[in-house]
Amino acid sequence: MCLAMKVIGNIMAVGIVIGVLGIAMVSLTYPIYKKILKSRKAKYSKEILELSEKIINN
Numbered sequence: 001m002c003l004a005m006k007v008i009g010n011i012m013a014v015g016i017v018i019g020v021l022g023i024a025m026v027s028l029t030y031p032i033y034k035k036i037l038k039s040r041k042a043k044y045s046k047e048i049l050e051l052s053e054k055i056i057n058n
Contacts, residue, residue: 006012 006015
């Protein structure tokens with residue numbers, strides 16, 4: 001942001017490019033999180049259900 005506002009230097013274009021790249025990276029985090037969450041749910045759901053059934057029945 002300092003680059004885009006010309007606080008550090010006179011390279012506004014570089015600041016804008018870095019800002020847009022940052023926004024793009026932040027925008028990708030939620031879909032990546034959802035994909036990881038879905039795969040982990042599929043991986044551990046059977047074990048969790050077995051353990052919860054074991055706890056309930058004891």
